[in-house]
Amino acid sequence: MTERDLIVIxxxxxxxxxxxxxxxxxxxxxxxxxFQSGGQLMTTTEVENFPGFAQGITGPELMASLREQALRxxxxxxxxxxxxxxxxxxxxxxxxxxxxxxxKTVIISTGARxxxxxxxxxxxLRGRGVSACATCDGFFFKDKTVCVVGGGDxxxxxxxxxxxxxxxxxxxxxxxxxxxxKIMADRxxxxxxxxxxxxxxxxxxxxxxxxxxxxxxxxxxxxxxxxPVDAMFLGIGHTPNTGLFQSFLEIxxxxxxxxxxxxxxxxxxxxxxxxxxxxxxxxRYRQAITAAGSGCMAALDAxxxxxxxxxxxxx
Numbered sequence: 001m002t003e004r005d006l007i008v009i010x011x012x013x014x015x016x017x018x019x020x021x022x023x024x025x026x027x028x029x030x031x032x033x034x035f036q037s038g039g040q041l042m043t044t045t046e047v048e049n050f051p052g053f054a055q056g057i058t059g060p061e062l063m064a065s066l067r068e069q070a071l072r073x074x075x076x077x078x079x080x081x082x083x084x085x086x087x088x089x090x091x092x093x094x095x096x097x098x099x100x101x102x103x104k105t106v107i108i109s110t111g112a113r114x115x116x117x118x119x120x121x122x123x124x125l126r127g128r129g130v131s132a133c134a135t136c137d138g139f140f141f142k143d144k145t146v147c148v149v150g151g152g153d154x155x156x157x158x159x160x161x162x163x164x165x166x167x168x169x170x171x172x173x174x175x176x177x178x179x180x181x182k183i184m185a186d187r188x189x190x191x192x193x194x195x196x197x198x199x200x201x202x203x204x205x206x207x208x209x210x211x212x213x214x215x216x217x218x219x220x221x222x223x224x225x226x227x228p229v230d231a232m233f234l235g236i237g238h239t240p241n242t243g244l245f246q247s248f249l250e251i252x253x254x255x256x257x258x259x260x261x262x263x264x265x266x267x268x269x270x271x272x273x274x275x276x277x278x279x280x281x282x283x284r285y286r287q288a289i290t291a292a293g294s295g296c297m298a299a300l301d302a303x304x305x306x307x308x309x310x311x312x313x314x315x
Contacts, residue, residue: 004028005104006104007092018109092104110240112238133233138164144230146162154235156180214227238283252283277291
């Protein structure tokens with residue numbers, strides 16, 4: 001088990017950008033990309049807000065390009081899942097089943113997964129009107145009718161953002177009161193384009209090739225009806241993929257890895273030599289471009305850490 005300079009766990013925009021920068025720094029990074037490589041962009045049909053693509057690009061095409069670029073600069077990629085880790089000040093070990101990999105530094109970029117309702121047609125229509133990112137996909141629904149599922153601040157933010165494009169936005173919430181802060185709830189209630197369906201749950205998403213409506217059930221009366229919409233946006237939160245790291249790193253109350261404790265290493269975690277970037281530590285922006293930017297930062301932080309480590313050990 002030879003010790004590597006750097007292991008990157010995850011292969012979304014953050015992880016692959018980190019690999020590109022680390023490869024160019026001759027760190028020969030090992031990227032354990034997982035069986036489902038590419039992150040959330042692999043389920044995104046059109047990406048129009050990533051700089052450099054005037055006509056837009058599909059999510060899978062963008063990730064394939066980033067992957068090719070990482071390989072070009074000497075990154076080694078393994079398309080398997082990390083099964084466990086062991087981090088300490090002295091050593092960082094990553095397991096893939098029974099195979100062990102040891103590194104001086106580790107960059108965690110395992111991302112976060114949007115929370116969905118678990119409906120059968122939800123997965124089939126994802127990217128065809130089912131979305132968990134209004135910032136990413138709202139533009140595609142100009143003058144359309146859409147709905148947002150959720151009752152917290154995230155749902156209100158999604159709904160208010162969608163009013164820039166959509167003709168009408170319906171917020172569907174399963175309780176009779178919103179969980180959102182008063183200021184966010186008032187903004188939504190006061191907006192002329194926003195309507196509310198409270199005490200209601202979505203029980204099905206309708207449409208063959210694209211969303212055409214949602215089936216609603218009132219929780220009090222148990223009556224059902226169909227709401228015609230062109231898109232359904234989920235505003236019920238995200239779950240960061242941090243389960244492997246709970247025992248070793250500081251995690252906040254929402255499950256995100258805590259970084260930026262040291263202003264000189266903005267992506268450093270609570271353990272020296274371990275860095276985190278992208279949606280696994282970002283609960284606010286959650287954009288491909290910000291993830292890529294933080295991946296660059298993590299690689300530069302890891303490179304600087306390795307330089308300091310080499311000086312202190314005389315290696």
